[in-house]
Amino acid sequence: MNNFIGLHQSQLDTPALIINKTKLLNNIQLMHSLTKNKNVNLRPHAKTHKCTTIAKLQLENGAIGICVTKISEALVMAKAGIKGLLITSPVVTTTKMNNLIALLRLAPDSMLVIDNLENAIQLNELLQKNNLPLNVLIDIDAGIGRTGINMVNVVDFVSQIIKLKNINFMGLQCYAGHIQHIPNLQERRALSHNILNKVSKIKLKLVFQQIKCAILTGSGTGTFSLDAEINEITEVQPGSYCVMDQEYNNIEYKEQLFVTAMTMLTTVISTNHKTHVTVDAGTKALYKVDTKPRIISHPHLSYDWDYFGDEHGKVFNNNTSNNHTLPQLGETLELAVACDPTINLFDYFYIVDENGIVIDRWNIDLRGCCQ
Numbered sequence: 413m414n415n416f417i418g419l420h421q422s423q424l425d426t427p428a429l430i431i432n433k434t435k436l437l438n439n440i441q442l443m444h445s446l447t448k449n450k451n452v453n454l455r456p457h458a459k460t461h462k463c464t465t466i467a468k469l470q471l472e473n474g475a476i477g478i479c480v481t482k483i484s485e486a487l488v489m490a491k492a493g494i495k496g497l498l499i500t501s502p503v504v505t506t507t508k509m510n511n512l513i514a515l516l517r518l519a520p521d522s523m524l525v526i527d528n529l530e531n532a533i534q535l536n537e538l539l540q541k542n543n544l545p546l547n548v549l550i551d552i553d554a555g556i557g558r559t560g561i562n563m564v565n566v567v568d569f570v571s572q573i574i575k576l577k578n579i580n581f582m583g584l585q586c587y588a589g590h591i592q593h594i595p596n597l598q599e600r601r602a603l604s605h606n607i608l609n610k611v612s613k614i615k616l617k618l619v620f621q622q623i624k625c626a627i628l629t630g631s632g633t634g635t636f637s638l639d640a641e642i643n644e645i646t647e648v649q650p651g652s653y654c655v656m657d658q659e660y661n662n663i664e665y666k667e668q669l670f671v672t673a674m675t676m677l678t679t680v681i682s683t684n685h686k687t688h689v690t691v692d693a694g695t696k697a698l699y700k701v702d703t704k705p706r707i708i709s710h711p712h713l714s715y716d717w718d719y720f721g722d723e724h725g726k727v728f729n730n731n732t733s734n735n736h737t738l739p740q741l742g743e744t745l746e747l748a749v750a751c752d753p754t755i756n757l758f759d760y761f762y763i764v765d766e767n768g769i770v771i772d773r774w775n776i777d778l779r780g781c782c783q
């Protein structure tokens with residue numbers, strides 16, 4: 413069963429996701445110390461890793477709780493004993509609301525965002541029937557148009573919400589996902605501050621009206637350190653930093669902070685052409701995003717998924733003038749990939765030490781929880 417322990421990573425069956433434990437822990441501890449120095453709380457988003465073992469490591473290293481997007485993810489976290497959950501997307505429909513009640517029985521301190529009064533009234537009725545309170549944050553649209561209410565309506569909305577007996581208004585969430593990957597640091601800072609300064613004013617307005625607003629959260633890996641410069645921010649919810657996404661490797665930082673801790677292994681399975689080889693990871697193992705995987709084990713090679721589809725990838729020499737040859741049949745390549753959607757395609761992370769020796773295997777136990 414555990415016959416992979418002690419293998420070198422190159423001996424693992426592929427495609428496989430591997431995590432370098434030292435790098436993962438360094439990323440987790442670094443985020444904690446950076447946020448602590450800036451006096452903001454850290455509630456990391458688990459949408460990246462989808463793994464209760466990593467969530468526990470984040471909590472052991474200073475996080476005050478864990479964010480998830482879906483109620484099904486929250487239930488897995490709660491069953492694993494994780495507290496301080498924040499569900500960062502609205503819970504609508506009877507099935508999901510009943511699951512929320514189940515969650516509150518397991519983890520009463522869980523919080524949920526809301527962005528609709530009718531939904532809040534329905535939730536309140538269900539909570540009353542079950543004699544349960546619910547802590548909520550109001551989700552504010554940062555300009556994406558995804559979820560959240562328009563900034564101009566927030567104060568009125570809150571004044572309606574606080575009338576609902578079983579709903580405790582705790583604060584505000586505003587996550588600007590469209591800004592996180594802007595390459596230029598100053599541009600990213602200016603856009604993010606512009607949004608969060610407006611949200612800060614809303615918070616101050618509420619406080620002026622004697623409405624307690626304990627939490628103002630938002631921010632991902634691309635803006636957490638910039639957003640923490642704003643006084644009213646109380647916590648941040650970055651996700652990708654722990655394993656470090658390939659897309660985040662391409663943007664400019666104040667300091668270069670986090671390192672790629674998770675990679676994918678794929679094997680060369682056909683070598684009958686002078687121009688390229690075929691590997692065993694296609695789009696069923698590598699979620700297709702704008703940023704292509706980078707072959708970190710062989711920098712002269714490039715991965716191309718446009719030709720070979722679901723189960724296969726094409727790998728070619730990107731510099732034909734150099735002396736490098738194509739890899740051999742059976743050779744393992746190591747890739748830096750887009751993390752979130754790729755992790756959701758796998759059951760396990762293989763955990764390796766600094767020498768690439770497999771020391772553990774962790775379940776990606778929130779994998780597939782998209783309800």
Ligand SMILES: Cc1ncc(COP(=O)(O)O)c(C=O)c1O
Pocket residue numbers: 457459460479500587589592630631632633634649650651652653
């Ligand atoms: C609401 C919310 N919060 C936090 C995050 C984490 O952001 P990142 O992975 O960019 O750090 C995301 C990512 O999509 C998100 O949707």
